[in-house]
Amino acid sequence: MDLARWLQQLGLEQYEPAFRANAIDDAVLPKLTADDLKDLGVALVCHRRKLLDAIARLPAGLEPVQPKVPIMPTGAERRHLTARC
Numbered sequence: 202m203d204l205a206r207w208l209q210q211l212g213l214e215q216y217e218p219a220f221r222a223n224a225i226d227d228a229v230l231p232k233l234t235a236d237d238l239k240d241l242g243v244a245l246v247c248h249r250r251k252l253l254d255a256i257a258r259l260p261a262g263l264e265p266v267q268p269k270v271p272i273m274p275t276g277a278e279r280r281h282l283t284a285r286c
Contacts (some may be wrong), residue, residue, distance in 0.1 A: 202227050211255055214246055216241065231259055 208214045219241045233256060238249045
């Protein structure tokens, strides 16, 4: 995702340097909160609201996929197999 273009489409391109300086990327963007935006220097409530609404509309594919670790049962039992011909 092109963060600069996304911010420009929202009319909030002035925040692009702050997003870049804080390494906001596709993995971090969907998790930003109102407090995070304040820390980034987004002082106006209407700008924070616009950003939070736009973040909520982001495609689900931007969330990094956590690898699924197979769950191994503890105390797994062993069974004898019989093969028939």
